Every structure is written in C-alpha cells, then in structure tokens.
Amino acid sequence: MTHVVVVGAGPAGLAAAAAAAEAGARVTLLDGAEHLGGQFWRHARADDDAPRAPRLQHAWSRYRALRDAVRRECEVVLGASVWAIDVSGERAVLHALVGEADGRAREPRSWRPDAVVLATGAHDRTLPFPGWDLPGVVTAGAAQAYAKAEGIALGRRVVVAGAGPFLLPAAVSAATAGSRVVGVYEANPLRTLASGWLPRAWRLAGAWRKGIEAAGYLADLARHRIPYRVGTAVVAAHGRERVEAVTIAALDATWRPVAGSERVVETDAVCVSHGFLPRLELPVAAGCALSAERFVVVDEDQRTSVPGFWAAGEITGIAGADAAIAEGRVAGASAAGAVPDPRALRMRARHGRFAERMHAAHGIRGGWTAWLTDETVVCRCEEVSYGRLVATLRHAPDAGLRSLKLATRAGLGICQARVCGRTVEELIVAERAPGDATSDARPLAIPVRLAELALGEDATPSQRKEHDV
Numbered sequence: 455m456t457h458v459v460v461v462g463a464g465p466a467g468l469a470a471a472a473a474a475a476e477a478g479a480r481v482t483l484l485d486g487a488e489h490l491g492g493q494f495w496r497h498a499r500a501d502d503d504a505p506r507a508p509r510l511q512h513a514w515s516r517y518r519a520l521r522d523a524v525r526r527e528c529e530v531v532l533g534a535s536v537w538a539i540d541v542s543g544e545r546a547v548l549h550a551l552v553g554e555a556d557g558r559a560r561e562p563r564s565w566r567p568d569a570v571v572l573a574t575g576a577h578d579r580t581l582p583f584p585g586w587d588l589p590g591v592v593t594a595g596a597a598q599a600y601a602k603a604e605g606i607a608l609g610r611r612v613v614v615a616g617a618g619p620f621l622l623p624a625a626v627s628a629a630t631a632g633s634r635v636v637g638v639y640e641a642n643p644l645r646t647l648a649s650g651w652l653p654r655a656w657r658l659a660g661a662w663r664k665g666i667e668a669a670g671y672l673a674d675l676a677r678h679r680i681p682y683r684v685g686t687a688v689v690a691a692h693g694r695e696r697v698e699a700v701t702i703a704a705l706d707a708t709w710r711p712v713a714g715s716e717r718v719v720e721t722d723a724v725c726v727s728h729g730f731l732p733r734l735e736l737p738v739a740a741g742c743a744l745s746a747e748r749f750v751v752v753d754e755d756q757r758t759s760v761p762g763f764w765a766a767g768e769i770t771g772i773a774g775a776d777a778a779i780a781e782g783r784v785a786g787a788s789a790a791g792a793v794p795d796p797r798a799l800r801m802r803a804r805h806g807r808f809a810e811r812m813h814a815a816h817g818i819r820g821g822w823t824a825w826l827t828d829e830t831v832v833c834r835c836e837e838v839s840y841g842r843l844v845a846t847l848r849h850a851p852d853a854g855l856r857s858l859k860l861a862t863r864a865g866l867g868i869c870q871a872r873v874c875g876r877t878v879e880e881l882i883v884a885e886r887a888p889g890d891a892t893s894d895a896r897p898l899a900i901p902v903r904l905a906e907l908a909l910g911e912d913a914t915p916s917q918r919k920e921h922d923v
C-alpha cells in the first residue's frame with residue numbers, strides 16, 4: 455500500500471490527506487500546530503467542535519467534515535514540526551520534532567514515505583515604515599490569531615492597514631474581540647482596485663463563496679461603523695514605550711505618499727498586512743523548482759519537479775482557502791496513484807482566476823520605499839536600518855545578497871529572513887539591477903536545539919533528561 459505523508463493540516467493538507475486516504479493510501483498527516491485547520495480555520499484546540507467566535511469562522515462545516523475524515527482514515531501527528539527533508543537516498547526522509555514548540559521534551563521522529571504532499575501554507579508579509587518596531591504594531595495575522603484562538607483584543611483603538619482582502623477579516627476580528635477599529639486603510643487606489651476586480655467580472659462567478667465572504671465582512675464593517683479608505687497607508691507610527699499614534703497619508707498609484715496629505719490618528723494598536731509569502735523552506739530543501747514569482751511549480755496533478763513530491767495550497771500561489779482545498783484534493787489523489795476528481799480540477803481552475811484578480815488589484819507597488827527614512831529599521835531581529843543597508847550597497851556596488859547579509863547582518867537573526875528577506879531583496883533591486891540570490895533557502899525549517907540534533911532519534915528518555923532536551 456502506498457504510504458503518503460502530508461505536511462501541513464490547513465485547508466490544502468486536510469483535503470490532500472482525505473483524498474489520498476479515499477484513494478486507498480496509508481496516510482500520515484503532520485502539522486507543527488496543536489490543532490488542525492491551518493490559518494483559515496485557526497481556533498483554540500478546545501474549540502474544535504464549536505469555535506469560540508463563530509462569526510469569525512467560515513465554512514466551519516467543511517472543516518468538520520475534513521477533520522472527521524482525516525481522524526477516521528489517517529494517522530494524525532500534531533505538534534510535529536518538520537525541520538529537514540533529506541533527499542540524498544533512494545527515498546526521501548522527513549525529519550520532525552514532535553512536542554510543544556518551545557517545550558523541552560520534543561521527540562525526534564522521521565518518516566520515509568513513498569510520496570510526500572507539501573502543504574505548508576504562507577505567512578503574512580509586512581513592509582517596514584518608521585516606528586513599525588514599536589510594541590503595539592503587529593501583523594494582521596497575529597492580531598487575528600489572538601482574536602480567533604484566544605478572544606483577546608490587542609488594543610482599544612485599533613488601526614488596520616496594508617493591502618489585500620485580508621484586511622477585512624483582520625478588522626472584523628479586532629472589532630469582534632472588543633476593539634474600536636478607527637479605520638481600515640488599503641494602499642491601492644480605487645482605480646487599481648477596479649482595474650483588478652471589474653473587467654469581465656462574470657468570470658468570477660465560480661468563486662461565489664469568496665464573494666459571499668467579502669460581502670459578510672463589508673456588512674460587519676458597516677455594523678461596527680468602521681471606515682474603509684483606499685489609496686491610503688500608515689507611513690509612520692509614533693510613541694515612546696509603545697505605539698500612541700500613526701501618520702496616515704494618501705498614496706499615488708505607485709504607493710508614493712502624496713505630499714501634504716498626512717494626518718495623525720491616535721491609536722494604541724496597529725495591525726499591518728501587505729499580503730502573504732509562501733513557506734518555502736521544505737520545498738526548497740527537497741529541491742522543488744520555483745517559478746519567477748517564487749511559488750512551487752506544479753503540473754496538472756500538482757506534482758512538483760522532484761519525483762515523489764506534490765505541493766498544494768498557498769505554496770503554489772496565494773489564492774485562498776477554496777483554491778487550497780481544490781489543489782489538496784488533486785494532489786492527495788495523485789500522490790496515492792489515483793486519477794484526481796474532475797470536480798476538484800474545475801474548482802481549482804475557477805479559484806485560480808480569483809487569485810489573478812486579487813494580485814492585480816492588491817499587489818505591492820514599488821513607490822513604498824519613499825516612506826522610509828535612514829533610521830527606519832528593516833531587519834528587526836538584527837536591528838539593521840534602511841540607511842545602513844543603502845550605505846553598504848552604495849559602498850560595495852557589486853555586493854550580492856549574501857555579502858550584504860554578512861556585512862550588515864540583515865536576515866541573519868532568529869526569524870532567518872522570514873520577515874525582512876523579500877524587503878531586503880527589493881531594496882537591492884530599487885538601488886540597482888537584481889542579483890540571482892534569494893532569501894528562501896534555510897537549512898533548518900524551524901529553530902532546533904543543538905542537543906536535539908546531537909542526540910538524534912535513538913536517545914533514551916534518561917539521556918534526554920540528562921541533556922535537558
């Protein structure tokens with residue numbers, strides 16, 4: 455019997471695991487989180503049957519159906535963070551640490567399956583601006599996670615800013631958790647939004663679920679009296695110990711702030727999101743080819759360029775939960791050696807169109823660097839400023855990304871360039887022609903303690919205790 459390991463239990467991974475099991479494979483589903491559902495169905499583990507905030511959860515019955523199917527048919531290992539993939543032998547080996555992320559007793563485990571489906575999703579992207587490193591300025595994803603899983607409001611007067619449809623659920627989450635949301639600020643102007651969404655709008659009919667979801671969010675914004683402004687951005691945050699106010703400015707179509715349009719708004723929490731970036735550590739470790747836009751390249755059946763590896767969900771393109779489910783169903787069936795369900799293929803095509811529109815309407819435009827000052831921190835982990843990066847680039851015009859990292863330490867901190875990597879790459883491009891290096895490769899997909907590496911899988915519990923692992 456084919457053994458399929460699925461990494462990631464978000465919409466894509468759940469659908470892949472269920473489809474692979476349905477096609478007759480033995481399936482192991484791994485996720486580093488302590489609950490199933492990924493980002494879209496984020497919730498506290500105790501709320502698995504009825505979410506704490508039902509208004510914030512969409513398609514919960516689909517979650518429950520997938521959850522029940524994988525619990526019935528698959529081996530599910532939660533708290534299992536895959537930290538490396540070894541493709542040097544005949545069959546790939548997946549290495550994971552199982553246990554609480556910050557716990558001291560993580561158990562090393564490995565799998566050598568016939569087929570692997572990677573469905574590791576995305577994390578949210580935030581562009582830097584002066585003051586974004588103040589306490590109280592958080593990613594919209596973090597704010598939403600607090601609201602969905604803990605019911606915690608991050609502040610009393612909250613500003614939500616950035617670009618993309620994700621600003622809507624982030625604002626509704628904050629309001630539902632009890633914050634007063636003083637405004638949602640989308641950076642792209644109306645003309646850009648319209649030229650992305652409106653042409654041949656009937657072709658979006660297949661993605662009607664997304665339309666209903668968006669309409670629900672807009673109704674919630676109206677109910678909470680939250681203004682939604684387009685062509686505006688938070689260009690600076692101010693405060694001594696934590697954020698106390700932000701400067702909001704109108705932007706032109708390229709995202710350059712319009713002189714004289716600035717105004718200061720009092721706030722005690724700012725949620726920022728400029729879209730999502732795929733979590734590419736494992737596909738890169740496996741050697742999967744990436745597209746020019748830096749997503750995993752897949753064929754009709756969601757096969758990657760590496761034999762034995764399939765990919766689904768946000769790592770193949772940011773397209774939302776419905777597309778992730780469709781891709782997962784195709785990948786799971788194909789990895790199990792079956793022919794994918796034609797309905798899943800049709801659903802994938804419909805949602806692919808939705809994704810193209812979203813990028814055209816809400817994508818990042820290059821003028822944002824105009825709101826940076828020399829003092830703006832770009833790499834938060836290593837506290838590297840924009841001025842330092844630019845000075846180093848001008849001093850060593852031939853330096854590539856790697857040299858720049860070594861000279862300034864940008865991207866070498868604990869987040870391993872997850873937050874600043876793309877920003878540093880884009881700043882290099884803004885200064886001169888692009889190089890070919892990227893910040894995607896990370897030998898370890900998650901932080902691993904030296905003792906965990908040194909002891910390996912054969913260590914006894916007493917050895918682990920002795921080494922405090």
Ligand SMILES: Cc1cc2nc3c(=O)[nH]c(=O)nc-3n(C[C@H](O)[C@H](O)[C@H](O)COP(=O)(O)OP(=O)(O)OC[C@H]3O[C@@H](n4cnc5c(N)ncnc54)[C@H](O)[C@@H]3O)c2cc1C
Binds near residue numbers: 464494577
């Ligand atoms: C912070 C955040 C919040 C979002 N909220 C919304 C929302 O409210 N509405 C909406 O429409 N879309 C939202 N999205 C977009 C959302 O990601 C997709 O719509 C959908 O969840 C994608 O499904 P997926 O299965 O591809 O990825 P995800 O749902 O992200 O699932 C990926 C899973 O892989 C696991 N994983 C990653 N790396 C490893 C590893 N090395 N080892 C083990 N497990 C691993 C993660 O723990 C996660 O559970 C959000 C995205 C982010 C980043």
